Amino acid sequence: MSTFELYAALAAVLFAVGLYGFFVRQELVRKVVGLNIIGAAVFLLLIAIAYRNRGDFADPVPHAMVLTGIVVAVSATALALALARRIEDETGTRRLPEDEESS
Amino acid sequence: MSSPFEWLIFLPFAGGVITFLLPGKSRPWLALLLTVGTFAAAWWLASDVWREGPQGYALGGWEAPLGINLYADGLSALLLLTTSAVMTLASFYSLGYFSREAEASSWTEARAFVPLWLFLLGSLNALFVSRDLFNLYVALELLTIAGVALVALAGGATALRAGMRYLLAAFLASLLYLMGVALLYGEFGVLDLALIAEAAEGGTRAPVIALAFVFLGLGIKAALFPFHAWLPHAHASAPAPVSAVLSALVVKAAFYVILRLWVDVFADSVTAPAAQAAGALGAAGILWGSFQALREQRLKLVVAHSTVAQVGYLFLLFPLLTGVGEGAWRFDAWAGGVYHMMSHAFAKGALFLAAGTILYAYGNDQISAMRGLTRTLPITTVSFGIAGIALVGLPPSGSFIAKWMLLTATIESAQWWWAVVIGAGTLLSGAYVYRLVSAAFTPDTLPESIRPVPRVMEYASLILALTSLGLGLRAAEPFDLLEVGAPFSMIVAGVGT
Amino acid sequence: MLEHGVDIVLAGSIAVVAWRVLLEPQLFRSMVLFIAMGLMLSLAWVRLAAPDIALAEAAIGAGLTGILLIRAAQTEAAQEAAAAAREAATSGWRRWFPGAGRIVSAAAALAFAAVLLVAVIDLPGEPIGLTEAAATEMEASGVEHPVTSVLLNFRAYDTWLEVGVLLLAAMGVLAIHRTYNLRSTRSEEHTMLVLTWLARIILPLAVLIAGYLYWSGTHQPGGAFQAGAILAAALVLMQLAGFRGVSGLSTLWLGAGLMLSFAAFLAVGFIGTFEGEFLRYRHATGELIILALELTIVVSTAVTLAALFAGAGSQSGDDSDAVRARTPPESL
Numbered sequence: 001m002s003t004f005e006l007y008a009a010l011a012a013v014l015f016a017v018g019l020y021g022f023f024v025r026q027e028l029v030r031k032v033v034g035l036n037i038i039g040a041a042v043f044l045l046l047i048a049i050a051y052r053n054r055g056d057f058a059d060p061v062p063h064a065m066v067l068t069g070i071v072v073a074v075s076a077t078a079l080a081l082a083l084a085r086r087i088e089d090e091t092g093t094r095r096l097p098e099d100e101e102s103s
Numbered sequence: 104m105s106s107p108f109e110w111l112i113f114l115p116f117a118g119g120v121i122t123f124l125l126p127g128k129s130r131p132w133l134a135l136l137l138t139v140g141t142f143a144a145a146w147w148l149a150s151d152v153w154r155e156g157p158q159g160y161a162l163g164g165w166e167a168p169l170g171i172n173l174y175a176d177g178l179s180a181l182l183l184l185t186t187s188a189v190m191t192l193a194s195f196y197s198l199g200y201f202s203r204e205a206e207a208s209s210w211t212e213a214r215a216f217v218p219l220w221l222f223l224l225g226s227l228n229a230l231f232v233s234r235d236l237f238n239l240y241v242a243l244e245l246l247t248i249a250g251v252a253l254v255a256l257a258g259g260a261t262a263l264r265a266g267m268r269y270l271l272a273a274f275l276a277s278l279l280y281l282m283g284v285a286l287l288y289g290e291f292g293v294l295d296l297a298l299i300a301e302a303a304e305g306g307t308r309a310p311v312i313a314l315a316f317v318f319l320g321l322g323i324k325a326a327l328f329p330f331h332a333w334l335p336h337a338h339a340s341a342p343a344p345v346s347a348v349l350s351a352l353v354v355k356a357a358f359y360v361i362l363r364l365w366v367d368v369f370a371d372s373v374t375a376p377a378a379q380a381a382g383a384l385g386a387a388g389i390l391w392g393s394f395q396a397l398r399e400q401r402l403k404l405v406v407a408h409s410t411v412a413q414v415g416y417l418f419l420l421f422p423l424l425t426g427v428g429e430g431a432w433r434f435d436a437w438a439g440g441v442y443h444m445m446s447h448a449f450a451k452g453a454l455f456l457a458a459g460t461i462l463y464a465y466g467n468d469q470i471s472a473m474r475g476l477t478r479t480l481p482i483t484t485v486s487f488g489i490a491g492i493a494l495v496g497l498p499p500s501g502s503f504i505a506k507w508m509l510l511t512a513t514i515e516s517a518q519w520w521w522a523v524v525i526g527a528g529t530l531l532s533g534a535y536v537y538r539l540v541s542a543a544f545t546p547d548t549l550p551e552s553i554r555p556v557p558r559v560m561e562y563a564s565l566i567l568a569l570t571s572l573g574l575g576l577r578a579a580e581p582f583d584l585l586e587v588g589a590p591f592s593m594i595v596a597g598v599g600t
Numbered sequence: 601m602l603e604h605g606v607d608i609v610l611a612g613s614i615a616v617v618a619w620r621v622l623l624e625p626q627l628f629r630s631m632v633l634f635i636a637m638g639l640m641l642s643l644a645w646v647r648l649a650a651p652d653i654a655l656a657e658a659a660i661g662a663g664l665t666g667i668l669l670i671r672a673a674q675t676e677a678a679q680e681a682a683a684a685a686r687e688a689a690t691s692g693w694r695r696w697f698p699g700a701g702r703i704v705s706a707a708a709a710l711a712f713a714a715v716l717l718v719a720v721i722d723l724p725g726e727p728i729g730l731t732e733a734a735a736t737e738m739e740a741s742g743v744e745h746p747v748t749s750v751l752l753n754f755r756a757y758d759t760w761l762e763v764g765v766l767l768l769a770a771m772g773v774l775a776i777h778r779t780y781n782l783r784s785t786r787s788e789e790h791t792m793l794v795l796t797w798l799a800r801i802i803l804p805l806a807v808l809i810a811g812y813l814y815w816s817g818t819h820q821p822g823g824a825f826q827a828g829a830i831l832a833a834a835l836v837l838m839q840l841a842g843f844r845g846v847s848g849l850s851t852l853w854l855g856a857g858l859m860l861s862f863a864a865f866l867a868v869g870f871i872g873t874f875e876g877e878f879l880r881y882r883h884a885t886g887e888l889i890i891l892a893l894e895l896t897i898v899v900s901t902a903v904t905l906a907a908l909f910a911g912a913g914s915q916s917g918d919d920s921d922a923v924r925a926r927t928p929p930e931s932l
Contacts, residue, residue: 003607007648008720010611014618015282016713021622022275023705029627029672031271033634036665037618038278040641042285043653045720049289051648053729058649060746061169061730062288064755065237066653067747067825068762069281070661071901072244075769076274077665078908079248081672082773083255083267085912090260096268104873112878113870116764120863123771124855162757163872163879169733169754215775222768229761241761248765252772263776286719292728312719 007048014041028084028094032077039073107151108160108173108232110144111183115225123218130217131201135194137221141228142187149180149584157588160232167235167295174234174297176588178441181581182359185445186227188570189351189452192563193344194220196456199557200343200463215256216342223249223348230356236284236294239360240277243324247273250353253345254337265336272323272333280320286313296368306371314369318381321364324357327381327418328388331411335395338410339403343459346403350410351452355444358417365421366437366590378421385418386524393531397538402458402468405535406451409494412528413447416440419509419521426516434591436516439508441585442574446501449571450493456564457487463560464553476543479553482561484543486568491536493571496529501574607647614640627673634669638662651821652747655813659829664905667836668912742886744819751823752890756879760865763900767862770904773911781854782847782910799834799841806834814898818887824894828901835906846906857903861896868893 001009018037025031046062046069053059088094104110118137122130151158152175160173175183197220201213226245233239251273255266284294290310291299302308326334338349365373392412399405420440424433460483461476462468476484493500506525513522574581586593617637624630638661645654734746734754741749751759774780810827817823839845846854865879868889872880881889 002725003604003648004725005720006604006607006611007644008723009717010615010644012713012716012720013615015716016709017615017618017622019712020705020709023708024702025622027627028267028271029669030622030630033621033630033669035271035274035278036634036661037621037637038275040618040637040661042278042282043657044641044644045282045285046288047645047648047650047653049285049723049729050650052289052725053292053727053731054649055727055731056735057731057746059727059729059731060734060750061294061755062285063650063652063747064750064758065284065288066650067656067751067823068237068241068758070653070656071762071825072241072277072765074660074665074668074905075248075766075908076244076270076277078668078912079251079769079772079776080267080270080274081668081912082776082908083251083263083270084672086255086776087260087263087267090263096264104870106873106877109869109873109878113866116862117866120859120866124852124859161877163753163881164877165737165754168730169737169750171755171757214780215771215778219768219771219775222764222771226761226764237755238758238761241758241765244765245761245768248768248772252768252775255772255776258778282716286723288729289720289723290728292730310719310722312715312722315715 004048004052007044007051011041011044011048014038014044026095028080028087028096032080032084036073036077039069043069106160107144107148108158108175111141111148111228111232112225114140114144115221115228119218119221119225122221131194131198131213134217134221135191135198138187138191138194138224141224142184142191145180145183145187145228148175149184152177152180152587153584159234168293168298171233171235171238172295172297173232175232177585178359178362178589179231180587181441181445181585182231182355183228185448186224186231186352189448189567190220190224190227190348192567193347193452193456196347196459196560196563197344199560199563200459202557216253216345219249219253219256220344223253223353227352227356231359234296236287236296236299238294240281240284243280243357243360244277246353246356247277247324250345250349254341254349256345257340257342259340261336262340265333265340268333269337272330276320276323276330278320279316279323283313283316283318283320286310286316296363300368303369303372309369309372311372311374314364314372317364318361321357321361322384324354325361325417326354326388326411326414328384328391328411328415331388331392331414334411335404335407338407338455339401343456343462346407346459347452347455350407350455351448354410354414355417355448358414358444362417362420362440366424370590373421375422375425378425381418382422382521385415385421386521388412388415388418389524389528390415390531393528393535396535397531400470402461402470402473402539403455405470405539406454406458409454409532409535410451412532413443413451413494416443416447416506416509416525416528419524420512422518422521423509423512423516426518430515431593432512432515434586434589434593435508436512437589437591438582438585438593439505439512442508442578442581443502443505445581446493446505446571446574449567449574450490450500450502453486453490453564453567453571454494456560456567457483457490460556460560460564464556466554470539470542473539473542474545477546480556480561482565483556486561486565487543488540489568489572490564491540493568493575495533495536499575500572501578502571503575504578610640610644610647614644628670631666631669631673635662635666638666652823652826655821655823655826656829659826659833660905663833664829664836664909667833668909671909671912740886742881742888742890743817745817745821745823747821748817748823748890748894752893753881753886756865756893760862760869760879763861763865763897766901766904767858770858770907770911773908777911780851781849782907783850795837795841796843799838799843802837803834806830810898810902814894817894818891824897825901828898829905831898831902832905832909835902836909839906839910845910846903847910849903854903854907858900858907860903861893861900864893864896 021034
């Protein structure tokens with residue numbers, strides 16, 4: 001098992017953990033954490049691929065992609081938390097009611 | 104600035120910056136001016152494509168694979184024209200919609216609205232000309248964040264929750280897409296779509312799992328059944344011009360990426376069973392969305408559920424592209440789907456704007472409260488009726504031509520079962536449109552107080568509705584444009600590219 | 601072999617900590633574990649020859665995201681118990697099949713992981729990518745660090761739109777709160793003296809580190825986003841210590857800070873079109889332009905991230921009094 005394969009496998013594991021958390025947890029904050037773990041999995045795969053592609057240095061294109069991805073993730077996270085906060089202000093809870101989904 | 108690409112990107116984003124920083128009531132007017140300017144740029148690009156064929160552009164002078172390249176063929180040009188046309192008319196509408204006099208809250212709404220609106224336009228433009236897997240991701244992300252913010256602008260628990268659901272679904276979808284992109288980069292080592300298409304030709308390197316991730320993510324963003332649950336409330340609780348643009352354009356943007364990748368890049372990698380599955384989900388969306396639209400009591404929710412159904416039609420084109428032998432039906436299926444995208448954009452834009460007008464005037468959008476609409480808002484009633492015709496796909500609307508082409512393709516490709524779905528969907532949409540129109544024509548006692556509606560709102564939805572009709576009366580030019588750089592040809596002899 | 605052992609232990613620990621983040625019943629602790637996971641990931645990035653990402657992960661992925669989450673967790677902690685009780689009494693089919701949702705979710709997650717593993721194994725083992733291409737063209741980009749050359753020259757368009765995403769998030773947060781500056785945000789009531797003291801020391805230090813990261817980004821790991829994140833962390837600390845920070849800025853100044861970088865890219869792009877294409881800057885002027893753009897990224901990233909922090913925890917301006925009455929007192 002090469003270093004690339006090891007971290008790529010870890011990416012698969014993290015992806016599953018994050019996805020499970022996203023599905024199972026009802027609190028909005030925890031759903032956001034689940035998404036951030038999925039994000040970490042994606043970044044891990046990209047960086048592992050960059051490592052596999054290395055010459056004098058690792059492939060810089062996936063590195064730039066991950067930097068962008070990290071910034072995008074923090075943006076979406078902040079927006080989600082601000083929404084969660086306002087939802088709490090309006091309704092007193094930070095969970096989404098389940099029955100609304102079926103309509 | 105000698106290329107239309109530059110203006111398409113520059114104008115809306117520069118407008119977003121300026122309208123965010125500059126105070127004053129001129130903002131909505133500036134937004135209008137810039138959407139008109141963007142339409143001119145789209146027209147310019149379309150005429151270049153028409154005369155010279157597909158156009159390319161290397162940002163920063165860096166050619167692919169290292170740089171990011173832009174690309175526009177007939178498909179991009181038509182969608183860019185549709186985007187700026189719908190957004191221009193919706194901008195007109197917003198002049199009236201946000202001018203509610205002496206209401207502090209609406210003034211704040213309008214102030215936050217204009218820059219977000221222009222950013223949304225910019226990201227749609229960026230997406231329709233992108234030829235790079237990762238650039239598409241960034242454009243989709245811009246689109247999502249702008250969309251969520253615009254939904255939440257309506258305020259109130261319902262809109263906030265709807266925005267939250269939208270954001271969670273779209274965030275997950277982006278990550279699925281990006282995971283797919285990572286796998287594709289691991290496979291091909293480039294991000295440029297043309298280069299990947301070259302490498303993937305023949306289907307010897309078919310990254311099936313990567314594509315599954317990519318299409319799953321995009322399917323969520325396009326509200327393909329059963330990933331549509333986020334859509335109805337998000338589209339229904341947004342401010343009216345936002346609802347119109349989300350349903351007309353933003354959902355289509357995700358579908359456009361699917362179409363590009365499926366047909367232009369990975370045509371040899373996608374399998375017939377996958378195409379049938381996409382079609383089946385589309386069919387389920389048509390039936391489920393229409394069924395929900397029949398049950399809903401609120402006008403905007405009916406219109407939103409109808410979007411789920413109408414998106415379903417688009418996915419029917421994938422199974423129709425398969426089939427034995429050579430034939431013009433492939434162009435019919437592909438172009439019919441694209442034309443349906445356009446026609447629905449105008450019709451749905453008109454419907455949401457008209458629904459917003461009714462909500463504005465009556466203070467609520469219960470269907471039961473719509474009685475007497477012919478007397479109170481005659482122009483809105485007319486646009487409702489025309490857009491309804493286009494939604495159902497009756498002649499002479501653009502959707503009629505689109506559905507006709509799809510039906511032709513079902514017969515020529517010997518897949519009659521999709522014709523049954525199209526027929527059933529048409530009947531169901533006829534039923535929910537009839538339900539709305541009959542409510543409007545019920546002569547009943549008028550509600551006690553109706554807020555006067557600015558004329559510009561009524562006319563904006565009327566023009567959109569008329570355009571969706573006009574697409575049926577004058578279809579030759581759009582199809583000629585669409586054929587530029589198309590993967591299929593109108594003439595049988597030219598097939599087999 | 602020993603080298604490999606480090607990676608195996610690290611990868612194993614990251615997986616375990618990620619799982620603990622999920623399982624931890626107490627929200628606050630879960631968030632702390634999430635930050636720990638981010639820091640461990642930073643180590644993984646170092647192992648994978650990605651020092652730039654390690655810096656960004658530590659500063660943004662673990663650091664600022666973590667602070668945001670902890671702040672959100674603080675107010676939520678009080679509700680945890682009530683919400684858990686409500687969850688136990690869920691309606692619909694879930695009541696009849698307790699755990700069914702979990703089993704289906706777990707099956708789906710495992711299926712995804714399995715499919716992903718298959719896809720990873722199918723990937724070509726030999727290098728295929730843009731390392732060579734970047735190495736060949738780096739000289740023409742104006743900088744000597746490959747990641748910076750991609751980020752600020754070859755794919756500067758993406759970076760510009762990325763700055764746009766950050767900006768839009770801030771605009772969205774302001775719109776959600778129906779405000780144009782953060783002056784209405786609640787200042788910290790219980791300020792600790794030690795925090796004030798700490799802020800005074802850390803601020804100049806943060807400026808120094810940020811300046812170094814910014815400057816070094818042209819020829820070695822570092823860069824503008826990382827520098828901006830460090831400055832943002834300092835601004836957040838100031839805010840926690842009771843200083844006004846970004847919430848003291850007027851509408852115009854806050855807007856200018858948020859917009860600066862996006863507008864600068866727009867201007868550079870515009871000027872580039874006279875020479876050739878949008879965002880064209882090569883050869884002699886390349887380095888100067890990249891340094892200027894990076895400086896704007898530092899400023900805008902710092903202001904935006906700090907504003908996102910202030911916005912994620914703030915009360916909206918118009919009905920904050922009514923809201924405050926309803927909000928349970930903060931514990932922890």
